[in-house]
Each structure stands twice: as structure tokens, then as C-alpha cells.
Amino acid sequence: xxxxxxxxxxxxxxxxxxxxxxxxxxxxxxxxxxxxxxxxxxxxxxxxxxxxxxxxxxxxxxxxxxxxxxxxxxxxxxxxxxxxxxxxxxxxxxxxxxxxxxxxxxxxxxxxxxxxxxxxxxxxxxxxxxxxxxxxxxxxxxxxxxxxxxxxxxxxxxxxxxxxxxxxxxxxxxxxxxxxxxxxxxxxxxxxxxxxxxxxxxxxxxxx
Amino acid sequence: xxxxxxxxxxxxxxxxxxxxxxxxxxxxxxxxxxxxxxxxxxxxxxxxxxxxxxxxxxxxxxxxxxxxxxxxxxxxxxxxxxxxxxxxxxxxxxxxxxxxxxxxxxxxxxxxxxxxxxxxxxxxxxxxxxxxxxxxxxxxxxxxxxxxxxxxxxxxxxxxxxxxxxxxxxxxxxxxxxxxxxxxxxxxxxxxxxxxxxxxxxxxxxxx
Numbered sequence: 001x002x003x004x005x006x007x008x009x010x011x012x013x014x015x016x017x018x019x020x021x022x023x024x025x026x027x028x029x030x031x032x033x034x035x036x037x038x039x040x041x042x043x044x045x046x047x048x049x050x051x052x053x054x055x056x057x058x059x060x061x062x063x064x065x066x067x068x069x070x071x072x073x074x075x076x077x078x079x080x081x082x083x084x085x086x087x088x089x090x091x092x093x094x095x096x097x098x099x100x101x102x103x104x105x106x107x108x109x110x111x112x113x114x115x116x117x118x119x120x121x122x123x124x125x126x127x128x129x130x131x132x133x134x135x136x137x138x139x140x141x142x143x144x145x146x147x148x149x150x151x152x153x154x155x156x157x158x159x160x161x162x163x164x165x166x167x168x169x170x171x172x173x174x175x176x177x178x179x180x181x182x183x184x185x186x187x188x189x190x191x192x193x194x195x196x197x198x199x200x201x202x203x204x205x206x207x208x
Numbered sequence: 209x210x211x212x213x214x215x216x217x218x219x220x221x222x223x224x225x226x227x228x229x230x231x232x233x234x235x236x237x238x239x240x241x242x243x244x245x246x247x248x249x250x251x252x253x254x255x256x257x258x259x260x261x262x263x264x265x266x267x268x269x270x271x272x273x274x275x276x277x278x279x280x281x282x283x284x285x286x287x288x289x290x291x292x293x294x295x296x297x298x299x300x301x302x303x304x305x306x307x308x309x310x311x312x313x314x315x316x317x318x319x320x321x322x323x324x325x326x327x328x329x330x331x332x333x334x335x336x337x338x339x340x341x342x343x344x345x346x347x348x349x350x351x352x353x354x355x356x357x358x359x360x361x362x363x364x365x366x367x368x369x370x371x372x373x374x375x376x377x378x379x380x381x382x383x384x385x386x387x388x389x390x391x392x393x394x395x396x397x398x399x400x401x402x403x404x405x406x407x408x409x410x411x412x413x414x415x416x
Binding site for chain 2: 067090098
């Protein structure tokens with residue numbers, strides 16, 4: 001059998017600059033993290049639509065969607081969750097390399113998992129957005145009924161209930177979807193993207 | 209733990225048509241299959257450059273590159289090769305959904321593996337291109353030294369030597385890179401894409 005070390009990367013013929021068009025900012029990854037029900041997917045889908053409609057290629061890599069495809073067969077053990085996050089980050093990296101803004105929406109509960117994603121994608125392209133909606137609000141929304149089942153004891157390990165969520169210490173942006181509209185949040189994210197395209201001067205934004 | 213059946217797909221807000229722009233053809237996958245050394249990656253990289261330079265977003269998903277990222281940890285057993293092809297096809301599907309032409313370059317030796325890829329990507333978006341360079345030419349090129357090692361007996365299972373290659377019975381296009389220039393091949397692929405965008409009238413092209 002061919003050993004993995006025999007596999008040599010094959011260069012693309014296009015430079016990233018040529019792919020994007022001169023003067024356009026490099027494609028980045030906006031990595032949404034937060035509790036179930038915090039609003040990550042809703043925000044991500046609205047952001048994708050807004051970016052594409054303004055002429056910027058973008059694509060949402062949603063945790064639930066990927067579990068039906070690229071990450072099929074993975075469960076919710078720590079090991080499987082890490083592999084789920086690893087593959088998602090690798091997909092984000094491919095999209096960025098192709099000139100497409102990646103918007104990922106996964107709980108990604110642990111700081112080490114998000115650090116892995118940052119390493120894979122590259123620190124200069126990785127923007128961590130903490131969707132910091134309070135647990136009580138997430139639980140009231142409970143769009144998938146997960147909190148109800150966790151409180152009933154028929155679901156264990158739910159992040160925010162009996163599963164650990166390590167909030168990012170220094171996210172690039174922190175948003176609370178219970179304290180503003182979707183448009184408010186999108187405006188904050190656009191400001192983050194604009195600061196990135198102006199040389200990533202100030203990378204910390206939003207509610208401190 | 210949350211069981212996989214709890215994971216519900218989340219719809220995107222953009223229709224494929226809106227994403228691509230009215231009147232533009234849907235993004236497709238050009239799936240290159242063929243022996244090691246047949247020229248799949250070389251053709252794919254040139255095709256990507258040509259498409260992007262003409263304003264059509266495209267991206268190469270190369271087997272060797274993916275083994276350093278999305279498919280890291282997979283070996284060359286039948287099971288691992290199938291999983292490698294499955295993940296590559298899922299990535300092609302995501303790129304197509306994002307409006308990007310996917311160009312995959314993997315040996316993908318078995319008809320069943322390519323049928324799986326076709327199922328994942330969707331038959332209307334999947335175009336199979338057999339890079340049908342003769343074995344003797346592939347072996348003479350031997351860009352990675354794999355044939356030499358297989359003949360020396362230090363590598364087993366190499367497709368084309370002691371590993372089975374099932375040539376596609378009815379590829380959308382068949383190319384022999386020893387019998388024409390790269391430009392010749394790209395022109396044939398462009399013709400295939402043009403026929404697709406004109407309603408996929410005639411899907412069989414190239415050397416019979």
C-alpha cells in the first residue's frame with residue numbers, strides 16, 4: 001500500500017490574488033460558536049444571503065447540514081465532535097482557498113476545538129464570532145426541543161446543560177441575538193469584515 | 209447523546225438560481241478518473257485556471273491534496289479509499305451548491321465508487337471524464353515513482369499494476385493526454401460544459 005507520506009501536495013496554478021481579483025480582500029472564515037438555540041445558523045444564513053447579494057461569494061457550512069453529508073457517521077462523543085469540527089475547518093479552508101467566504105455554524109464548545117479550527121484555516125483568515133445569547137433565552141427558544149429533552153433526562157451531554165461550553169475569552173465579535181435585531185448583528189459583522197479588508201487593524205469588536 | 213436522526217437539515221435562504229445569477233448555468237462537477245500518471249491533476253489545474261480567468265468560479269479537489277487535509281488519516285484500503293471518495297464527492301456537492309464548478313482529480317478506480325460520487329453530487333451535475341492515457345505512457349511518466357516501486361515489489365495494490373482499474377463504460381468524455389495537447393483536452397472539456405449549459409443535450413463526447 002502507498003503510505004500517506006508518499007502523497008505529495010499538488011500546487012494550483014492560480015495565485016490567491018489572481019483568483020480573487022486584484023484589490024479584493026482575501027476570503028475569510030467567520031466561525032460562529034455558541035450554545036444550541038443561540039441563533040448561529042439563522043445569523044449565518046442571513047449573512048450568506050447578504051454577502052452573495054452584494055457580490056461577495058459566501059457559503060454557510062452548518063453543523064447539522066454537514067452531519068448529513070461530509071460528516072455523516074460521526075456522533076457526539078468528544079472524539080467525533082473534534083473530527084466533525086476538524087472536517088468543517090478543512091472545508092472552510094478549501095472554500096477560502098477557492099475565494100469564497102466561509103460562514104460556519106457549529107456549537108464548537110471547547111476552546112481547544114476552536115484553536116484547532118484556527119490552526120487549520122490560518123489565524124489571519126479565521127474570525128471567531130461568539131453568539132452569546134443567554135442560556136435562558138436559548139432554552140426558551142429551544143427550536144429543536146433539545147433543552148426540553150435534556151431537562152427531562154432523555155438527552156445527556158447537551159452543551160449548556162450538562163455539557164461544557166467554554167465561552168471564547170477574546171472573540172473577534174460577540175453578539176447577543178436577544179438584545180438586537182438580525183440586521184444589527186449583520187451590521188456588526190460587516191464592520192468586522194471591513195476592518196479585515198482594511199488591514200485587520202482592529203480585530204476586537206462588539207459587546208465587551 | 210443526541211442521535212444523528214435528531215439532526216435536521218437547515219435550509220439556505222438563497223436559491224441556487226439567485227446564487228449563480230439568472231441565466232448562468234448551474235455549477236457542475238467534472239470528475240476526472242484514470243490511472244496514476246494519466247494526467248488528471250495537470251489537466252484539472254489547467255482547467256481551473258482557464259475557468260477562473262474566464263470569470264467562472266472553479267476549484268480543484270485533488271486526491272493528494274485532500275489526503276493532507278479533509279481526508280487526513282485515511283489509508284489505501286478499499287474501505288478508506290471509498291471514504292476518501294465519499295468525502296471528496298460531498299465536498300464537490302458543497303462547492304456546486306455554493307455556485308463553484310468542482311474539478312476532482314482522483315484515481316477513483318472502481319465503478320461503484322464513481323456511482324456513489326454521482327449519487328452524492330446528483331446525476332445532473334456529475335460529469336465523468338476518463339483520462340484514458342495508456343498504462344505504458346503512465347508508467348513511463350511515473351511522476352511519483354509509484355510504478356517503479358510497484359515493479360520492484362516494494363509497493364502493492366497500485367492501480368493499473370496489481371490493483372484493479374475499472375474503466376468507465378460510458379464516460380461523458382474520454383481523453384488521452386498522450387495523443388493531444390493540454391489545450392486540445394481543455395477545448396473538449398469546454399465543449400462538454402457548453403453542451404451542459406445548453407440543456408445537457410448531448411452528454412457523450414470525445415474519443416469513442
